[in-house]
Amino acid sequence: MPIVKSSFDEPMVTIGNYSKFGITSESPVIIFTTDWCPVCQRLKNYFNLKNINYIEYDVEKDIKGLQLFNELKGDSYPLILIDNNLIRGFSQIDVEIKLRELNLIV
Structure with a gap:
């Protein structure tokens, strides 16, 4: 098991190509949890x-x-992949922005 700092409410976002982790247009959201x-x-x-x-993935x-x-x-935790964004932690506002960009929510 990795040494985990904690779970975060304030996300840190990194933009990149995460296709090698299984991100596709059909499956643009992957989460890592416990x-x-x-x-x-909450996520x-x-x-x-x-x-x-x-x-x-637990x-x-x-x-x-x-x-x-x-x-x-x-x-x-959580660690969230949404399309080309790696998000550390969960902020509903930031996640909604990414989901809206992909037209996954209106």
Whole structure:
């Protein structure tokens, strides 16, 4: 397991090409979570409320998810990939902006 700083409410966004991590136009949202992270649960509740399809990796239960998390230099939860954006932490406003850019919400 990686050493995790904590879960964050204020995101840090990095723009890049994340296609090698499974991001496609059909699956533009991937999240890395744990069971014990309350911010992760808020993120999943938000996505479910908005009917956002996403791929979830619980890094404590999924070895592939842990490997991807490490490749992304994950150090906090949730770690969110939305298209070409890597977001560390969850801010509903920032996530909504990215989802609107992809026309996933109106």
